[in-house]
Amino acid sequence: MSDQKTFGDDERVHRLSRLVRGLSFGFAAVLGVAYLLFNLSVVYAPNWLKQPIIADTLISRGIVIGTVLIVLAVVATMVYVRIVNTRIEALREKISAENRP
């Protein structure tokens, strides 16, 4: 593979790699921790989750937090795809164009 351009020599690919990894693990960590904390709150704070969150309704903290997590999952994917498709993709296209045989 010596005649093949690998990214060992290309500082921009290193940068791309660091960017994508930071983004991937950062997003995964935030969402994962939020979700696991919610699961733990079910064990440790069931009565807190049961209380209504909106005055004069039965809509509880638990129902709202659960729904928010479901919506957050969708929003997180939208934001992530947007960031990757704009910023990351531009850098990727540039490097790819030069790498094309």
Next chain:
Amino acid sequence: MSVSIMGDLNWSAILMFLAFVGVTLGMTYVAARRTRTADDFYAAGGRFGGAANGLAISGDFMSAATFLGISALVFSYGFDGLLYSVGGTIGWPIVLFLIADRLRNLGRYTFADVAATRLDRTTMRGLAAAGSLAVVIPYLVAQMVGAGALIEVLFGLPYSVAVAIVGVLMILYVSFGGMLATTWVQIIKAALLLFGGVVLTLAVLALFDFNFNSLLAAAVEVHAKGDSILGPVGSINDPITALSLGLAFLFGPAGLPHILMRFFTVPNGKEARRSVLYATGIIAFFQLLVFVIGLGAIVVLSQHPEFFGANGTLRGGANMAAIHLSQALGGDLFLGFISAVAFATILAVVAGLTLAAASAVSHDLYSEIFRRGRATEREVLRLAKLTPIVVGAITVVLGIAFEGQNVAFLGLLALSIAASVNFPLLVLAMFWRGFTTRGALWGGGLGLATAVILEVLSPAVWVTVLGFESAPYPYDYPTLFSMPAAFLGAWFGSRSDRSDRARREAAAFDAIEARALLGDAVPIPVAQS
């Protein structure tokens, strides 16, 4: 002939289901004519766009367990059912962040391709095929047993006939139509399921003038547990279960072979990301619908004593809540439609699983290990088309053998193994330069062994299936221990590996990373072996 819970053969359901079968078999015929190469069979030639693939992914994941199972949990426990809706959604962003575009760029037909590029081919193919089958077979058997029981009550067909029909149809779809037909079936089913879910939800909300609080108030009023259904009622009440279930939901989807192979049906990394975007949106939306449907069932079914048996439980079991609700709100015709959708759902899910099993056997085991990549296209294709028949036959036999058994643990086991074996192997192979073949062997082996042993020692198997007094491992899920065991084994095995092979494997990482990031602009690195 036995009769359905509705008293006799459910003709509107049978006719609508026959229409579904007719249309999908027609599609299979068209797909079969277009399936000429291994690339067509395993990956539909990489021709699907992100939206279609996203719909198909959501179809693969939204099984009868999601629709009937979670609405049943909401019907029985209220808020606790919502926990499973959140769990079923939360794993999808993880697939996007860590897996989707990298996997697309690095593999061809199965996720084993990724691990086998840099690490020892035979070892990695074997491990990945074992991991795939360990997930797919229990999952298939669980679906089959659920399908048999459900069809028995819905359509009035005998259990073994129902299992056999499902088996034959899934073999036809997969064997003849490959990935193309399986994806089409999946897309139609997802659209039907969404349509049914939306209509059911609107019908429920309309009863309460689209006021969610009125729905909650009515549910609290008639539910035996009263207002405690607004919060946790104790179905998850210890931290180990909460975290194990959480890890299985978070990282399980990223290790499901039938989901992972969908990423090879799109032409590039960008479409792979779009696939997950669509899939997450659809799945999240559906999970919210299911919560409303479950609450609606609490209120509406309480006004219909005819749906309850003499002992006060729901006829056909709690899983029938959404089905009874459809009859109460929309009469026999809507009942027929929802029943047909439930059957179609099962059929599509088992077809996806069968294709994944067939790919693991024909591509990973036969073509890559047994023939060392030297099999001709024709040979591979012939075996790929034969394997679904074998997988299907085994599944039908197991499905009939397990009739009436409590197989809920099989579904949990599948998701736990996916999170404890396939996910660690895949993520380490793609992200960690220092990962070696020995690390993969130790990590994959330890993860699999821990997951299986703890599951056997858990109440679901040790007490419910094997009939012992009390379970040595008193929790339902193994993931909190089996997943870290896999990562620790992989870390220790890799770090202590000072062989020349380990050095070559690390050196090959740059090329892998470049391909993962840049996609088709750089070639897939030549496999080491």
